[in-house]
Amino acid sequence: MSGQNPVTSTKTWANRWTFLLAAAGSAIGLGNIWKFPYIAGQYGGGAFVMLYLICIAVMGIPLLMAETAIGRHTRHSPLNAIRQLTNELGASKLWSMIGWMGMLAGFLILSFYSVIAGWSLSYAWQIVSGGFTGMTTDQVGDAFGGLVSSADRQIFWHSAFMILTFAITARGIHKGLEKGLQVMMPALFALLLIMLGYSMLETGQFMRGFEFMFSVDFSKVTGEAVTAALGQAFFTLSLGMCALMAYGAYMPANNSIPRTALNVAALDTLMAIVSGLIVFPIVFAYGLEPSAGPGLLFVSLTAAFVHMPMGEIFGFLFFVLVAIAALSSAISLVEPALAWLLERTPLSRTVATIILCAAIWFVGLGTVFAFSGDFTFTLFGKNFFDLLDYFTSNILLPLGGLLISIFAGWVIKRSTMMNELGLSVGMFNLWRAMIRVVVPVCVLVVVITTIF
Numbered sequence: 001m002s003g004q005n006p007v008t009s010t011k012t013w014a015n016r017w018t019f020l021l022a023a024a025g026s027a028i029g030l031g032n033i034w035k036f037p038y039i040a041g042q043y044g045g046g047a048f049v050m051l052y053l054i055c056i057a058v059m060g061i062p063l064l065m066a067e068t069a070i071g072r073h074t075r076h077s078p079l080n081a082i083r084q085l086t087n088e089l090g091a092s093k094l095w096s097m098i099g100w101m102g103m104l105a106g107f108l109i110l111s112f113y114s115v116i117a118g119w120s121l122s123y124a125w126q127i128v129s130g131g132f133t134g135m136t137t138d139q140v141g142d143a144f145g146g147l148v149s150s151a152d153r154q155i156f157w158h159s160a161f162m163i164l165t166f167a168i169t170a171r172g173i174h175k176g177l178e179k180g181l182q183v184m185m186p187a188l189f190a191l192l193l194i195m196l197g198y199s200m201l202e203t204g205q206f207m208r209g210f211e212f213m214f215s216v217d218f219s220k221v222t223g224e225a226v227t228a229a230l231g232q233a234f235f236t237l238s239l240g241m242c243a244l245m246a247y248g249a250y251m252p253a254n255n256s257i258p259r260t261a262l263n264v265a266a267l268d269t270l271m272a273i274v275s276g277l278i279v280f281p282i283v284f285a286y287g288l289e290p291s292a293g294p295g296l297l298f299v300s301l302t303a304a305f306v307h308m309p310m311g312e313i314f315g316f317l318f319f320v321l322v323a324i325a326a327l328s329s330a331i332s333l334v335e336p337a338l339a340w341l342l343e344r345t346p347l348s349r350t351v352a353t354i355i356l357c358a359a360i361w362f363v364g365l366g367t368v369f370a371f372s373g374d375f376t377f378t379l380f381g382k383n384f385f386d387l388l389d390y391f392t393s394n395i396l397l398p399l400g401g402l403l404i405s406i407f408a409g410w411v412i413k414r415s416t417m418m419n420e421l422g423l424s425v426g427m428f429n430l431w432r433a434m435i436r437v438v439v440p441v442c443v444l445v446v447v448i449t450t451i452f
């Protein structure tokens with residue numbers, strides 16, 4: 001294994017579970033719990049879920065393996081990983097675009113991600129302090145409107161979340177990430193199971209929610225739905241922006257990349273499906289609209305917590321855990337840019353983290369003001385938040401994924417990837433055919449239809 005990563009003096013994760021935990025921590029976040037249900041709701045349920053599952057299987061898993069393998073092979077920050085490989089292979093310097101685009105995507109995504117995670121913190125606080133007690137479902141909906149129309153409240157919670165991100169990131173991979181994740185991820189899963197129990201037993205609408213998610217109406221399989229499904233698949237698996245490449249740099253040499261990739265994809269998909277199965281029965285039980293948009297999770301679950309015994313406690317725990325899941329993803333959104341700053345500048349980890357987080361916080365104000373109505377700028381009918389979300393998930397990440405797949409399939413030596421992946425020849429050839437042909441062609445078709 002060549003090279004040493006100067007990010008920390010101890011280069012690899014403590015044991016073989018930690019990479020899985022960290023990669024799952026990156027993958028599982030607001031994308032699963034907040035975004036998946038609301039996008040599935042907007043694109044008609046089953047049709048979207050089917051497209052999303054196809055994208056995960058056909059493009060997500062091969063790319064997940066490619067990104068991790070590149071990171072582990074070079075043991076550098078993504079940008080320098082690509083640079084090292086292009087130097088070694090005498091390939092064009094233009095490939096380093098992958099690293100730049102990844103840093104930009106992470107930066108822009110975190111700017112709005114933090115605002116939504118801030119909503120979650122705000123909900124945790126409001127629920128436990130009795131702010132929703134006795135409310136009707138309409139009042140719960142109005143309360144959401146109250147939060148998003150208040151710039152001050154959103155700035156407060158957005159700032160709180162960015163400070164948490166800073167605090168964990170600044171401590172480095174061992175002290176910051178590993179310890180926290182070992183407790184947070186299982187706790188989140190346990191709470192989701194409790195909520196799933198509620199949706200199954202108490203709403204009386206479980207079957208309706210289930211059908212909404214799994215019965216496919218083929219008239220809803222539109223170009224727009226395909227673009228959204230691809231974007232969501234990349235977003236939810238943290239693909240296309242080198243986040244897992246950055247984490248792969250810390251992965252022990254004896255971990256199996258294919259097995260880990262399958263586990264991460266399976267856990268991530270399970271979390272999204274469970275979130276949908278929690279949200280939709282509640283949505284139907286309380287007469288809400290599946291296509292309500294970004295407020296869907298907040299309004300529907302809060303309506304349920306208001307009616308549930310010990311709803312204050314469950315509600316508080318739920319929204320805290322959602323914020324924590326967001327935190328473990330946020331760390332990986334900063335990582336590519338941070339790792340690069342540390343390799344390239346004399347800044348200390350703390351100072352580099354402060355500078356990055358402050359800049360991201362500042363851009364996040366654009367999203368806050370777009371929701372609160374103070375920033376009325378729109379383009380193609382989309383406000384600042386919609387534009388960022390669309391540009392990152394539907395353009396930057398797929399484009400990044402396209403370049404990574406071509407780079408991994410056509411530029412990097414076959415033997416290098418074969419060593420890293422450790423697959424049998426037959427399975428390796430299958431992976432290589434997917435990454436060389438299937439992934440680029442599919443992504444290209446979707447990206448071109450999206451842009452034009």
Ligand code: PFF
Binds near residue numbers: 027031236243333
């Ligand atoms: N995968 C995260 C989620 O589903 O919430 C979001 C994310 C994290 C996207 C890291 C991209 C990334 F690199």
